[in-house]
Amino acid sequence: MGDLFWLYPLPLLAALIIIFIFGDQLQEKSGLIGAVGSGLVFILSITLAPAVFSGDKLVYSFQWFPGVNLGFRIDGLSWIMLIVVTFLVSLILLYSYSYMEHEKGLRRFFSFMVLFGFSMVQLIVADNLLQLFIAWEIMGLCSYSLIGFYFEKSSAASAGKKAFLTTKVGDVFMLLGILVLYAATGSFNYDEIFSAASSGLISLSEIALATLFIFGGVVGKSAQFPLHIWLPDAMEGPTPVSALIHAAAMVKAGMYLMIRLYPLYEVSEFTLKIIMIVGTITVLFAALMAIFADDFKQVLAFSTISQLGYMTVALGCLGAFPALLHVINHAFFKALLFLGAGSVIHSVGTGDIRKMGGVFKYQKITGSAMLLGTLSIAGIPGFSGFVSKDEILLQVYEHGSLFSYYILLLTGMLTAFYMFRLYFMVFTREKRSDYHGHESPVSMLIPLVLLGIAAVFSGRLKNPLMGLLNITETAHHNNIVVYSSVAAALIGIVGALLIYYLKIIDIKNYDSVISGPKKFFQNRYYFDYFVEEIICKYFVKISGMITMAIERWIFDGIVIFAAKSIKIISNYTKVADQYIVDGFVNKTAAITKTFSGISNFIDIYIFDGAVRFIEIVTVRKGEIMLYWNNGKIQTYLLWTVVGIILIVSLIGGVF
């Protein structure tokens, strides 16, 4: 069975084909088919556990076209990712089955959802960078069409476009990085690249460049500063899409790629430094926006960016394992939070948290599950988020990057604060608008409950994972780090508790202080405005003006000028033809005639004798002279030209 492991993603593909063909008949049942497909892949993957835990690496490769091979590979890393992703995709599709019930365009929706999941699976099991890139880009397409699912809405269509183009900027860097590696090794295959790197076939500077460029792709897909701008807008899509993008696919693809290529990253200190800086900026930058966001999904989107920043910082501090751990834990609790958000929005009818409040009364299961997710992301001991966050903090501390460490600590506090702000505002206290709350249907609650359990226990995966990936030691335990991170989280929670639950502190009193920064953060630092309205718009305008001008006045201009000149010249030649050439012909005839006249003259008058000489001179002279002075311009012109030619040739002869 193990030999055919590369066929294991086929159930997903089959589901995709079924949905693509019969989607219009199946309607929302497509979701169930997709869930079953993904579930089958999950189960099949589980059967690979013995092989993977015994340290085997399953590989299958084939020729795509002469010179380039594609292939599949399952080792510890791809196996665990495969398990997590297929599990989540399955739950998200099951959830969509009810969530999307009354929507139009379900064939399109589910086709792309399943394709999204299938691409992510392909990305994980690829054994080479080219195949990964293919899956990576197809995910970009899926995100484009799913974020823009409600295409009649301009904002949704723009958000899809923004996601595609922003990530495309990163992708181009990534492609360049892949090409650097390919040019140096002649292969896209991970193992071949790694062995070339360790044998010194690729120089360190090339590795540094390649890893840096590839990190560019990660910045795009995993929404790191400054290419994070697409992710907050991505909430324009239906909620299951957000769950898929934030938890299972897309943003996790970037992290997976870096962990996969970590043997290369490890050796390039410069790249690691850049990664750490980018991560550190992102962590805080996004958390600050989350505090002031009033849209349920937007808060979660900012928190995703921030949490991804944690992973990036860890990767910048040689902490691939903590990063992976956080990728997995975050996947579970973020899927939970998004699906919970969807469940709430579904019943309340709006995503604006200022209009919610008291939802717990109607949605006890959703509310309880969400509490688990919130506690997990806040980093409370006993929940999965704590485990991986702790690992990251320990790693960063041990690596000696104290500045990043303090930023992370601060962000930990902010995270706890904004997550509990969200929780309290949504689920507790009194209703702030008139809505009819109700609990969601079972097929939406099953995923929530399962994910709630996962959010508590996925942290326990740490030790088995260490065994799976042959990691013998992680960063040393350090009580100061652990206590300070817990303290930071508690401060955040207490802050939120005081302001939004107990309402002991009334933020209205501080309006004058807060409103400035609030506006700044709510407008996302005006960064999006700057990019979209200034850079992009002016780029389009100015580049258009310049190229159109070049086109019109230079490239086409020269051609038209040439054509016109030729036309003018041809007009002149027509004139010249008439006067010079025709004139010349006439003249030649005349000259010939004259010469014949002269010979006639000689013939008659010289050979006939000189007797009549006097008579000739007197009689013929008048006729001849009359001919030469015939008053025609061309005659004079002709003689002028002949004269000039004579003079010029004489001068030429002299000099």
Add this chain to the structure above:
Amino acid sequence: MNWLFLIMVFFPSFVGIMLLVKKMTDRTAKWIALTSSSIVFLISLYFYYMFDKTTSSFQFIIHVNWIESLGSSFAFGMDGISMSLVLLTTLLVVVVMIFMDYHSDDVKEFLGFTLILETALLGVFVALDFLLFYVFWELVLIPMYFMILHWGGPRRVYASIKFFIYTHVGSFLILVGIIAMYFYKGSADGVYTLSILSYLDYNFSDKFQLIVFPMIFIGFAIKLPLVPFHTWLPDAHVEAPTGGSMLLAGVLLKMGGYGLIRIGFTIFPVAVNHYAYIMAVFGVVSMLYGALLALAQDDLKKMVAYSSVSHMGSVVLGLAALNINGFNGATYQLFAHGIISAMLFMLCGILQYSFKTRSISKLGGLAQIVPKMTVFYVFAFIASLGLPGLAGFVAEINVLMGAFQAFKYLLAVALVSLIVTAGYYLLALQKVFFGDIKQSLVGGEFADLKINEKIALMTLTVLIVIFGLVPGPLIELFNLSNLEILARIGGV
């Protein structure tokens, strides 16, 4: 088999002339044209089936003495590169025939010209004699000229004359090059011949190559077209009728690429090495400049026309890389761009027919009016911007792989063009299809796809996906031919 080969090349023009001369209804004419072009396509498939992929030499050779005093013969044959372009031509003509409906003006004559054009195009790709090559090369201009002139848009006279004269200048440069080669070789070894095959292993002196190659290169570059010799293209496309545009972008431009490979890069190895970097610069400039221009267009068809300039730039970039990835990428691009651009131009025509405009600023929210058309538009745009899994990507990645090995960071320019390409396509999609329905279109009756259009579009869609996922067979077709040319050039 030889007679079958001749039938494939000349049969279309016989039918074409018959259509022009005989009286019949448009409906009959369409079925005759469709049937005969399908037969030709089947014959080309048969040749593909018979084609021996394990050799790089020319196959199905026909050689009959023709004008012996000039050393010219009636010589045909195909290698892998020709084979792929022959398949492209016969296929696209069938698609055009399916697409053409019999409700427009003078369909019978249009179909006749299309079939004559097919013969000319096939002739260019299979001729193994310079005189024959040149005759076919020039013959291509005539039906296309009439297609633009008679069925074209408002500025058709200007466009058709510009097209004719501009590309004719290119032909003239090629002709001068051929004559120079003819006399140079003839006076050196006493054999005056126009047989292309006998030039493929002849070594011209370095000086001769360095002087004549730029001329031939510009000649082909005009056809391709390469910036700055491209200005005939947007005008020709904007005015050309849809079927004409499809063949113009789908096949006519490929003649330039084919000529570069067959004549330019094979016969002038020294010059090619010498000018490689300059050609690459021309290539990347075309890619970026074409893309930026496409971004600035309001006319959808003009946008697509400039995107052709951009994509053809990558052909030159790939060839200039002088390695197998670059060459395969360029050759693949000829095929991939052929089917993708045919689809794009067909869609432009359908939109124009339905909405009487192609102006992006006058359209909006079309996805709600013509959902089926929208699906194909999205697909075609995504294919053209080089999404992995579709045919364009295979070409693009090969070109980039080759070009990076050869030119390193010159490639950055090409990569920027990829972003711009994604930009103009997605912007156009957003403005034309998504969001609210444009006020001026509300309440209007607009036709979505007709059945023949659906069939034609589906055919191309399926092919674009197949050639994107399974590029092996096509690359194997010309891989060896490209390797042999590279062996001559001294590349890898």
